[in-house]
Amino acid sequence: MVEANNTTVTLQVHRFTPRPERAERARGGSPFAKKSSPFGGGSDSAARRRPRGKQWVQEYTIPARPSDTVLDCLLTIKRTIDPTLAFRYSCGHGMCGSDAAAINGTPTLLCTATVRDWAKQPSTAPEVDDEGFRRTGDETANEPDAPAENIENNIPEGSLGVIELASLPGFPPQRDLIADIDPMLNQIRKLTPYLQADGVLATTAEGKVDVFEYLQNPEQLAKYETLSNCIACGVCEGACPVYAGGDAFVGPAALIWASRFINDSRDTKAMDRMDAIDTADGVAGCQSVRACSRHCPRGIDVGEEMWQIVAKVRER
Ligand code: SF4
Ligand code: FES
Known part of the structure; x- marks a missing residue:
C-alpha cells in the first residue's frame, strides 16, 4: 500500500562541532597537565580524549512517512536543508554497523529505526511521577500505537511526532551524530x-x-x-x-x-x-x-x- 506523504516529522538533533586543536595540543600537550591529571591513564582514556567544542540542539521539520527510516530523514535534511549536518552510514540496511546513534536516548541503528516506531508525541504527563521520580524517555518512547492526532497545539497538524537524536553514548563525539x-x-x-x-x-x-x-x-x-x-x-x-x-x-x-x-x-x-x-x-x-x-x-x-x-x- 502506498502511503500518502502529507505528514511530517521533527528531528531534534544534538549537534557538536569540535574546537580546533590548539598548536601546543597538536604537538602533544603540556607535560605538566598530563602528570597532574587524575584521569591520565592509557591512550584510550575517554576522559582525556573527550573533545571540547560547540554543542547545541537543532530542530528540523521535514515531510516523512511512518515507514521512513531515521536515516532516510537525515539524508533528506542533508540533501535539501542543511548540508553541514554530519552523520555516518554505509550499507543502509543493518549490515555494516557504522550508523549507531542514540534515538530518544536509546542506542540503535539509524538505518533500521523507523519514524513509525520512534516518533513520539509530546507527553502531557508531568515531568515527575506520583512518587516524585523523574520520568525517563523510555516510558514514552516506542509507543507504536501512539495516537495519530496531535495532543498538543504546538505540534502542527499532520506531524508524526518528534525524534531526538544524539551521538552514541559511551564514546567521545567527533561531530554531530558521529562518535569516535x-x-x-x-x-x-x-x-x-x-x-x-x-x-x-x-x-x-x-x-x-x-x-x-x-x-x-x-x-x-x-x-x-x-x-x-x-x-x-x-x-x-x-x-x-x-x-x-x-x-x-x-x-x-x-x-x-x-x-x-x-x-x-x-x-x-x-x-x-x-x-x-x-x-x-x-x-x-x-x-x-x-x-x-x-x-x-x-x-x-x-x-x-x-x-x-x-x-x-x-x-x-
Ligand atoms: S550490539 Fe554489540 S554484539 Fe550486537 S552487533 Fe553491535 S557490537 Fe555486536
Ligand atoms: S548503515 Fe550499515 S548498519 Fe546502518
Whole structure:
C-alpha cells in the first residue's frame, strides 16, 4: 500500500562541532597537565580524549512517512536543508554497523529505526511521577500505537511526532551524530579477533597457495555462529552502564569477539584468549546489568553470552 506523504516529522538533533586543536595540543600537550591529571591513564582514556567544542540542539521539520527510516530523514535534511549536518552510514540496511546513534536516548541503528516506531508525541504527563521520580524517555518512547492526532497545539497538524537524536553514548563525539568508536575497535583488536588454527599453508606444484579445509559439524558451528554475526556497531557498549569508552572495562563487544573464537572448535588459542580476558577490566568488569542485550541489531543476547563466557573463564 502506498502511503500518502502529507505528514511530517521533527528531528531534534544534538549537534557538536569540535574546537580546533590548539598548536601546543597538536604537538602533544603540556607535560605538566598530563602528570597532574587524575584521569591520565592509557591512550584510550575517554576522559582525556573527550573533545571540547560547540554543542547545541537543532530542530528540523521535514515531510516523512511512518515507514521512513531515521536515516532516510537525515539524508533528506542533508540533501535539501542543511548540508553541514554530519552523520555516518554505509550499507543502509543493518549490515555494516557504522550508523549507531542514540534515538530518544536509546542506542540503535539509524538505518533500521523507523519514524513509525520512534516518533513520539509530546507527553502531557508531568515531568515527575506520583512518587516524585523523574520520568525517563523510555516510558514514552516506542509507543507504536501512539495516537495519530496531535495532543498538543504546538505540534502542527499532520506531524508524526518528534525524534531526538544524539551521538552514541559511551564514546567521545567527533561531530554531530558521529562518535569516535576507536576505543571499542582497539579493544577488539587487542583480543586477536581472527582464527588461529593449526595447519600448514601448503603450496601446489605450481607454487600457488593450496586450500585446506577445517571440517566442522553443525553442533560445533552452532556454538559460535550467532556470535559471528556481530558487526561491531557499539550499540551494546552504548547501552552498558559500566563501559565508558576507556580502560576500566573492555566492553561487551570485545568480549563477544573473544567468545566467538573461544567457542570455535577450529581455534587452538582458546586458553590464551581466556587468559587475556580473565582480568579486572575483562570478564570481572561485567556487572550483569544486561542492558547490552536489549537492542543488539544482530539478535545476539549479549548479556546471556557475557554470562556464559564469564562462567567458562571461571571454570577453566
Ligand atoms: S554484539 Fe550486537 S550490539 Fe554489540 S557490537 Fe555486536 S552487533 Fe553491535
Ligand atoms: S548503515 Fe550499515 S548498519 Fe546502518
